[in-house]
Amino acid sequence: MNNPFGFTRTLIKDRYALLAPGGFVPSALPGWSNATCIVLVSPAMGANFSQTLVTMHDEAQGQGNTGANELFAYVLEGQCVVAFGQKRTDLSVGGFLYLPPQRDFFFRATTENTRLLIFEKRYSALAGITPPPQLAGLAADIEGVPFMGDDAARLQVLLPDHPGFDMAVNIFTYQPGATLPFVESHIMEHGLMMLSGQGIYRLDNDWHPVQAGDVIWMAPYCPQWFVATGKTPASYIYYKDVNRAAL
Ligand code: UGY
Ligand code: MN
Numbered sequence: 001m002n003n004p005f006g007f008t009r010t011l012i013k014d015r016y017a018l019l020a021p022g023g024f025v026p027s028a029l030p031g032w033s034n035a036t037c038i039v040l041v042s043p044a045m046g047a048n049f050s051q052t053l054v055t056m057h058d059e060a061q062g063q064g065n066t067g068a069n070e071l072f073a074y075v076l077e078g079q080c081v082v083a084f085g086q087k088r089t090d091l092s093v094g095g096f097l098y099l100p101p102q103r104d105f106f107f108r109a110t111t112e113n114t115r116l117l118i119f120e121k122r123y124s125a126l127a128g129i130t131p132p133p134q135l136a137g138l139a140a141d142i143e144g145v146p147f148m149g150d151d152a153a154r155l156q157v158l159l160p161d162h163p164g165f166d167m168a169v170n171i172f173t174y175q176p177g178a179t180l181p182f183v184e185s186h187i188m189e190h191g192l193m194m195l196s197g198q199g200i201y202r203l204d205n206d207w208h209p210v211q212a213g214d215v216i217w218m219a220p221y222c223p224q225w226f227v228a229t230g231k232t233p234a235s236y237i238y239y240k241d242v243n244r245a246a247l
Contacts, residue, residue, distance in 0.1 A: 009208070015222045016203040017045055019215040024053070031064040035109075041191045041217040049121035049167075049239060051191040051215070056080065056109035056116065063106040070123045070131075071099045072159075072169050073107070074139075074237060076195070078114025082107050084134055094139035096158055096169070100131045117193055119239040124166045126244070132164040139171055152178035168242045173235040174199065174228035183225045188240045190218040197234030200227050 009020040019040055029037040034057045041051035054062065056078070073082075079092045083106040084099055090110070091097060099105055101123045107116070123131060137158065144154030152175040159165050174197075183202065198211040202225035203218065209229075210216070218224055228234035 009214075011208075012045065013204070014046065015219045017041070017215075017217040018201070018203065018208055018210070019217075021213045032060070032062040034058065034060040035062060040193075040215045045217060046219060047191065047217050048189060048241065049119060049191060051193075051217070051239065052118045052120070053193075053215075054116040054118060056107070056114040058109070058112050060109040060114070061107065064104075066099050066101050066103045066105065066120075068101055068122055069120050070101060070167060071097075071103075071105070072119045072167065072239070073097045074117045074158075074169070076115040076117055076193075078109065078111040080107050080109045080111075080114050080116070082136075087134070087136075089136050091136065095136065096139065097134075097136045098132070098159060099134050103134060117237065119167065119169060119191060121167055121239075121241070124244050126163060126166075129164050132160070132162060135159075144171075144173055147172070148181050150178065150181060153180070163243050166241060166244050168240045169237065170240065171195070171235060171237045172226075173233055174226070175233050176228050176231055179227040180225050183223050185221050185223045187220050187246060188242065189220050189222075190216070190224070190238050190240055192216040192218070192236050192238035195235045195237055197228060197232050198230045199234045200229060202226070 010023040024038045026036045036055040038053045074096045075091045142156045144156045147153040147155045156171040158169045194214045
């Protein structure tokens with residue numbers, strides 16, 4: 001959106017960031033061709049992970065090796081084929097892929113404007129625990145469970161609950177008027193994208209209207225709360241670091 005008054009909802013603070021799509025700027029990323037890559041959250045901002053939006057155009061490809069990192073990719077729109085290790089699978093909307101360190105990967109879009117949300121982080125090994133296996137899945141196959149007993153706020157946990165995983169990626173869906181039950185402050189950090197609907201996000205001591213497409217980074221201990229507003233459910237996908245000691 002061209003705004004002649006220099007206004008933006010985007011706000012980058014020490015403890016959180018809110019990024020509205022009108023301010024997104026692409027950068028060329030190694031391994032991706034015919035794709036628009038926008039690094040939304042990164043260590044340059046103060047985060048310990050990265051969150052990237054990739055829009056794949058006709059014949060787009062992305063390839064690389066996870067190296068010391070792990071990678072989680074979620075299909076927001078369109079369809080692609082992905083090869084990893086000896087496997088190959090099709091991913092469509094709601095499809096996701098988790099890759100542990102040292103894995104080759106190759107994505108190829110099979111429809112125009114396929115959009116992927118990618119979380120990457122340095123994998124933190126745990127003595128005596130083998131790193132998690134690569135896996136692919138579909139969000140629609142994972143049941144949403146009431147969050148702290150609230151039927152109107154449901155959580156889908158996309159990755160298995162196993163100590164080998166040091167990241168979680170979940171989808172939270174709120175009926176209109178539903179809320180996070182209390183203001184959370186926790187050691188885990190979050191990277192989030194609103195998938196649908198709208199609401200108000202409390203971040204630190206500020207309240208922000210948010211809607212589908214918006215992105216949020218929350219640093220560890222950033223107080224956070226959400227209420228879904230409007231007449232349709234609101235949902236967001238978010239990253240969280242899990243299963244590791246503070247020291
Ligand atoms: O998993 C979480 O910490 C989640 N309840 N936080 C959030 O939705 N902001
Ligand atoms: Mn939280």
